[in-house]
Amino acid sequence: MPKQENGQKGDSVIQNDLSESFEEEVRAFLSDEEKLHLFDDLTKVNPVTTTTVLRCLQARYRVNLFYTNAGCSLVALNPFQPFSCLYSPELMREYHVALRPQDLKPHIFAVAEQTYRNVQNQMDPVNQSIIVSGESGAGKTWTSRCLMKFYASVAASVISPKGNETVERIERRVLDSNPVMEAFGNACTLRNNNSSRFGKYIQLQLDRFHHLSSASIQTFLLEKTRVAYQAPNERNFHIFYQITKGATAEERLEWNLPEGAEYRWLPNPERNLDEDSFEVTRAAMCHLGIERCTQSNVFKVLSGLLHLGNIQFSNPVDESQPCDLEDKTKGFVKTTGDLLKIPVEELLESLRIRTITAGKQQQVFKKPCSRAECETRRDCLAKVIYARLFEWLVLVINESIYADPSVWTSFIGLLDVYGFEAFPENNLEQLCINYANEKLQQHFVAHYLKAQQEEYAAEGLQWSFINYQDNQNCLDLLEGNPLSIFSLLNEECRLNRPSNPALFQARIEKALSSNQCLSGDRFSKKPNFIISHYAGKVCYQLAAMVEKNKDAVPPELVHVLQNSKDSLLQKLFPVTENNQNNIKTQNRAPVVTVVSKFKSSLEHLMQILNRTTPHYIRCIKPNADCKARTFKREEVLSQLQACGIVEAITISAAGFPVRIPFQRFTERYEILRKSCGPSKRRVCDKSNSHTAEEKAYLDSAASSTFCKLLFF
Numbered sequence: 001m002p003k004q005e006n007g008q009k010g011d012s013v014i015q016n017d018l019s020e021s022f023e024e025e026v027r028a029f030l031s032d033e034e035k036l037h038l039f040d041d042l043t044k045v046n047p048v049t050t051t052t053v054l055r056c057l058q059a060r061y062r063v064n065l066f067y068t069n070a071g072c073s074l075v076a077l078n079p080f081q082p083f084s085c086l087y088s089p090e091l092m093r094e095y096h097v098a099l100r101p102q103d104l105k106p107h108i109f110a111v112a113e114q115t116y117r118n119v120q121n122q123m124d125p126v127n128q129s130i131i132v133s134g135e136s137g138a139g140k141t142w143t144s145r146c147l148m149k150f151y152a153s154v155a156a157s158v159i160s161p162k163g164n165e166t167v168e169r170i171e172r173r174v175l176d177s178n179p180v181m182e183a184f185g186n187a188c189t190l191r192n193n194n195s196s197r198f199g200k201y202i203q204l205q206l207d208r209f210h211h212l213s214s215a216s217i218q219t220f221l222l223e224k225t226r227v228a229y230q231a232p233n234e235r236n237f238h239i240f241y242q243i244t245k246g247a248t249a250e251e252r253l254e255w256n257l258p259e260g261a262e263y264r265w266l267p268n269p270e271r272n273l274d275e276d277s278f279e280v281t282r283a284a285m286c287h288l289g290i291e292r293c294t295q296s297n298v299f300k301v302l303s304g305l306l307h308l309g310n311i312q313f314s315n316p317v318d319e320s321q322p323c324d325l326e327d328k329t330k331g332f333v334k335t336t337g338d339l340l341k342i343p344v345e346e347l348l349e350s351l352r353i354r355t356i357t358a359g360k361q362q363q364v365f366k367k368p369c370s371r372a373e374c375e376t377r378r379d380c381l382a383k384v385i386y387a388r389l390f391e392w393l394v395l396v397i398n399e400s401i402y403a404d405p406s407v408w409t410s411f412i413g414l415l416d417v418y419g420f421e422a423f424p425e426n427n428l429e430q431l432c433i434n435y436a437n438e439k440l441q442q443h444f445v446a447h448y449l450k451a452q453q454e455e456y457a458a459e460g461l462q463w464s465f466i467n468y469q470d471n472q473n474c475l476d477l478l479e480g481n482p483l484s485i486f487s488l489l490n491e492e493c494r495l496n497r498p499s500n501p502a503l504f505q506a507r508i509e510k511a512l513s514s515n516q517c518l519s520g521d522r523f524s525k526k527p528n529f530i531i532s533h534y535a536g537k538v539c540y541q542l543a544a545m546v547e548k549n550k551d552a553v554p555p556e557l558v559h560v561l562q563n564s565k566d567s568l569l570q571k572l573f574p575v576t577e578n579n580q581n582n583i584k585t586q587n588r589a590p591v592v593t594v595v596s597k598f599k600s601s602l603e604h605l606m607q608i609l610n611r612t613t614p615h616y617i618r619c620i621k622p623n624a625d626c627k628a629r630t631f632k633r634e635e636v637l638s639q640l641q642a643c644g645i646v647e648a649i650t651i652s653a654a655g656f657p658v659r660i661p662f663q664r665f666t667e668r669y670e671i672l673r674k675s676c677g678p679s680k681r682r683v684c685d686k687s688n689s690h691t692a693e694e695k696a697y698l699d700s701a702a703s704s705t706f707c708k709l710l711f712f
């Protein structure tokens, strides 16, 4: 039976009970805070509209209630100020030992405890996943960190038969992976001082005693362009600031980082952030088993990248000659070569000269690069080194927390991915990020909105389907067969000729115009296409998109890195049989595009998620300025809409009166009973004399009364 509308059946019986005097009574004996706790779960808001949900969240935020249940999701408002008591070990324990944690205040620990108990109870599917989503700065990383601390503390609170040593070691390492990955993968952006520039899925693996036995981390799409380009008022990855600010005098000499030196790729160094602490990163690296000498090697290579960024080229007088170096930057070529252990001449040649193979005999020609090409090569060198370094770091972390799969029996996965992005200019990065969000939305729709309604129908309830936005059309546009944006992009890469964005735009329009999710900005001079995502329209620029997708590294650069005498670079760029000194073969190697790599890693992730019981934490940023005590309605509203939370609440709320009418009813009136004296028990005591249907009605009517008291 669907939710009853007020004023329908049952009206005559109980209309009087819910008259003004009822409101008066409620007003008299419930404090504001008590009223707000009635909305610990947004499914109790009545009527469920975007406005009532928004008002409820705002009212709760005002009294520091940042977490609210919303059907299968937990809405987490970012307080933008520390509340240590909200994450204390005592509170973790309280949720862990509670008979019914779901009866405590909504909290990420309640979600965490629920997943843990599901594993213990062997509920099918036993493996659990928590999908933490939200836009940049909404609190995903903070939430994931707190969840990891919770699991670590839960695992430590029981004595393992083997003793607690292994558990503690793994727990320490899992926690230490955070500062290291944040140092190398996070940066200060306009939207968040500590923004993760990669996606992360961490699997906490439990043995049959439900102790943390091991873990694994998978990362997605590091924003490596940041190494060589930082938008105005943004910064490079934290680690660069950490080494330039925190190195000792001796290290400064070794890494060639004199105090006060300026680097083009190190903008805004005067901004001091908590995240600049070099000591924390080093200590965590030590705990992860990365020895001091290896660390020093890493930092030396990073210093090399800073010097590389200072190399600038100028046009040669004679065009047949390689580009000149600007006088003031000549010294940086030498220091870069020294730090990366690459002979200066080889380094310069790889940056300034292209090797071309042509003709039937595959003759090799050398051609000087233009100034722009030299700059692209310099940036590319930095990006490829940094990306491989990050991959290596993740590998090392994984090795230090790994256990053979025979050791663990179940897992809890935490997914912290970048939220939906729509900037004035969007390119391949946003296309991938928004594609990931479409996939996760599809997962949410399939696992919750659709599954829940199908369950109602299967139970034989009269159920009129509540419309939710199905994003299949958009996913077809992005990745469908045989033609999609991704397939066209990949094809364009395979053509092995410079891409023409205007022609490419025409191809996309011709091939995909039948999909309603595709349009274009005809007034813009820049070639583009617009996709109507579930969370809104985004206009993508086509200039450089194909090149970004190719992500080609000139073979001369790989070659020079493979010949480096630096032991870390040798590890990052091993000489394999296929590529040994063979620039010709590399020129013909098949292109593995960014999009195809990203798509396959995401598909792998979705397969894992599909086999788990999902839980969703929707992080919401109450204002764009990251200020405490500031709730901007329009900003919250657009985030609520972007994650389909109102539809989810509507579906849960509509199902509730039918599924557990008494529970909800009693719950509500229990509060009234507790709060009022004998003379005021009139309404509550009526509860025993009503039929289930009347109670359900009364229940929903009471919700509106509370809503009225709270909001109007």
Ligand SMILES: Nc1ncnc2c1ncn2[C@@H]1O[C@H](COP(=O)(O)OP(=O)(O)OP(=O)(O)O)[C@@H](O)[C@H]1O
Pocket (backbone or CB within 6 Å): 078, 079, 080, 081, 082, 083, 134, 135, 136, 137, 138, 139, 140, 141, 142, 143, 191, 192, 194, 195, 196, 197, 417, 418, 419, 619
């Ligand atoms: N529960 C919380 N209590 C107090 N402060 C918080 C909380 N959650 C987040 N913050 C603050 O908000 C900032 C941004 O949070 P966080 O880095 O977790 O966002 P994010 O969603 O991971 O962003 P991005 O996608 O850019 O990485 C944090 O640095 C912290 O200052």
